[in-house]
Amino acid sequence: MSGIQRGVFAIRIDRNYCKACGLCTAWCPQGVIVEDADLYPVTPGIANCINCKLCERHCPDFAIEVLPPEHPDHPSHASAG
Amino acid sequence: MPRFEVMHGNQAIAEGAIAAGCRFYAGYPITPSTEIAEILSDRLPEVDGVFVQMEDEIASMAAIIGASLGGTKSATATSGPGFSLMQENLGFAIGSEIPCVVINVQRVGPSTGLPTKAAQGDVMQARWGTHGDHPIIALSPGSVQDCFDLTVKAFEFSEKYRTPVIVLADAMVSALEERIAVPCAGELAVYERPRPTGSPQDYLPFAFTRGGVAPLAPFGEGYRYHVTGLLHDERGYPTEDSALASRWWDHMHSKIDDNLDDILLYEERHLEDAEVALIAYGGTAMAADRAVSLAREQGIRLGLLKLQTIWPFPEARVRALARACRRIIVPELNFGQLRAEIERVAAGATLVEGINKADGTQITPGEILEVVRRKTGPEA
């Protein structure tokens, strides 16, 4: 992949697994992920996601996943099914 | 036809292990069991088996559990100090129901004690050495033939009931040379570990069956499961659910208690009309056996119950014997470890007395006979 793409990635956060440890927020280099009032991660800046996966790789609880556009669970496929 | 060979007890144990299908041995040298390791280091590779000399007895016990999970019949041998070190992982094997055989050639303890002298001081350690309540099987060979036969039995029981089985030998039988019958290939019915046949998804490696056990799948053959020393559910996952814990205990105890007919091994001699009965096991049973012959020559109605299975304890047989005879005498090279158990079972139905020492010498037939005569004579 050449060049950095933005605006096409989605982030899925599984609250059943997430322990609100803050690592994904700390590692996100683009300010995509922030903590909500309960300290759980939310992604208001998703348009800036560059798919670096630092959040996913640093998540100790398998709770966060960056979905590329081709991923079947990406929201762009939601109505297609 | 079996072939007859002269061998010593340690060799008979090693050959018994090979005959029973043992193909993995891990151990650490210790007197008076070392010959078992030396012989198996030679013999196992000849039959495609593995011998590993480990760094200590803790590791030896761990290694045989690992090998057993790989699907291989496994054993280790040691003596008192090493048996003490093995208690930790022995408990692991009991709790996670991994078949294996642990041979303890007893010497005088505590601690380093009298390393080359025979004793029978580990009877209660074999029963309760590891922490926590637990069932256990311990067999005590009372001859070189027993060393062979009971080692074969130990593997059978360990596989059948998925439990460690302790062969509680002693330096009397282990160093003794006798002519024994060794079955030829094909003559011995070797118990093979049953394998699961269902689908891996439905496999419950630790099923809480009453009176039995689930087949144990060898690692690497499609049944991926978890083994832990924590109290676990039927899949092997740790749990703190007390209802499950109670079902687990029921399974653990019943798999032994419901199969006593199979597990309890003993030999009787002249008990049918005995006024006085000896109860003996291990090397001391040889002296007791001779004492019976001498007593009978002198017209004394002495009999012998020779225990081969000491744990679980043959309560019913001992209780019946206590009701049938006037006196029970228990010679052991300790200060009454099994006698206390016999007294508990006899519950006052007869007099129970011991002949006891642990000074490195053995109890002779003469000593036993002397006690018997004193107790049965006119002045008794």
Added chain:
Amino acid sequence: MNLQTSLIIRDYLRPAMLPTTWCPGCGLGIIMSSIAQAIHYQGLRKDDVAMISGIGCTGRMSGYMDFNSIHTTHGRAPAFATGLKMARPDMHVFVIMGDGDAMSIGGNHLLSAMRRNIDVTAIVVNNSIYGLTGGQTSPTTPRDSKTATARHRTFERAMELEVLARAAGAPFFARATVNHTASLTKLVERAMQISGFALIEVISNCHVLYGRMNDTPEAATMIAQMDVQTWRSTPALQKRAERAVRMTAAGAASVEPETVDGFEGMSSDQRKDRGVIIENKGSVGFSRRYHSLLEELRNDRRSGGE
């Protein structure tokens, strides 16, 4: 190259066991993810992999992963692994230990397994503390730290795994951290290529106990610090690695006391090297040797038996 988290869960974990019992932000989950990815990229079948762990927070890892797994007794994992590997030589056996597990109660087993060169991939998670029991001093607690059993700070030296590996002759030693996750996965993969005892020390964080008592209560801060506490292995490091181990035994290389800086047997630079530190590609593990001996004996019997 990254394996999607949902695929790791689906293919390599036991979802029934999740979420883990580990504290929020604990590096153990990161390590578990890296091991799963390494196994995935190496293309191993799950049936052919065993995961053997000891006791402690780290000990729980084997239960979460969908392999043939044993959660053994404290410190004994290398010995269980030895038995399993010898019975199942074709299986890839992983040993997962904590620092107290590996270097304190299991020190003898670790040293002996390395000396014997049993064919396993061993991962020692070093978080400098006993976590599960509540933050007591471990063999790797840095000198001058506060712990639950050293309120007035520790004054013992920290045990150095690298030196143990060298002394016992491990054919592979690498150091990784939970900060550098891609490198961690690569190092596990590289260790898996070795025949013999391949050891990886993974620096992890116990911010909840060690951190809270020593001024770094945040997971993110503690993990970020690993970037300055460690540095990347260089060719110069490789040369250093070939130097004799500093020991007091007769004939061992002597060391000027002033270069030691209070850490006998350790680098005077307190930054720890990251990356592959020992790699002996020619190593032949104990199991491989033993089983080729058995093969020879089988052939002898076959030819002699005719």
